[in-house]
């Protein structure tokens with residue numbers, strides 16, 4: 001698949017929020033705003049008015065729109081409406097990437113949405129989350145490879161309970177990121193996984209997430225935006 005919207009060719013820091021009025025506060029550290037539509041009220045209208053401002057503001061951040069399903073840890077309950085809303089916002093210039101759950105791509109419910117995004121030059125991040133555990137390296141590798149097949153970027157967030165979980169996630173990240181055709185984003189949720197948010201980019205992960213407002217984390221174990229930005233910058237990838 002060709003990358004046309006946000007390219008994620010190098011590490012991209014996404015500032016997550018359910019309130020787009022917070023965006024200016026993210027500009028000095030983030031490259032993109034992850035708008036959690038599922039956590040916002042009237043998200044399509046909010047994005048439309050953001051888009052109008054975006055056109056006129058030179059340093060406004062582009063949007064990665066996420067409308068996370070309730071069955072994947074988010075709050076969007078009606079699947080048809082949530083996919084329709086994502087399709088609608090791909091028309092906006094500000095929306096340069098969308099997140100689509102791998103499960104929706106696998107079961108076909110998001111096939112049209114995926115095509116719409118491709119037609120409009122909007123990058124697709126195909127995502128999978130495990131809120132319980134860190135699966136085996138083989139299982140994670142299969143999931144992430146499949147996510148890369150459907151999306152421009154394959155994203156995997158798992159839950160770590162110890163250091164071996166973190167190492168397993170980094171191993172998979174390293175393996176896939178070395179293969180040129182794969183653009184991956186990985187992170188381990190939970191306290192035992194926090195450091196992977198800083199370290200995974202060294203192994204090739206291309207997206208990191210941190211809340212604009214530190215009191216409103218969108219996943220367990222996230223660093224605040226400034227901290228993640230500083231850590232990732234200081235750990236710039238070493239040569240292979």
Ligand SMILES: O=C1C[C@@](O)(C(=O)O)C[C@@H](O)[C@@H]1O
Pocket residue numbers: 016034036066099127157187188189209210218219220222
């Ligand atoms: O999928 C992801 C990654 C994430 O769950 C994290 O662990 O940082 C945060 C979410 O907002 C985002 O959509």
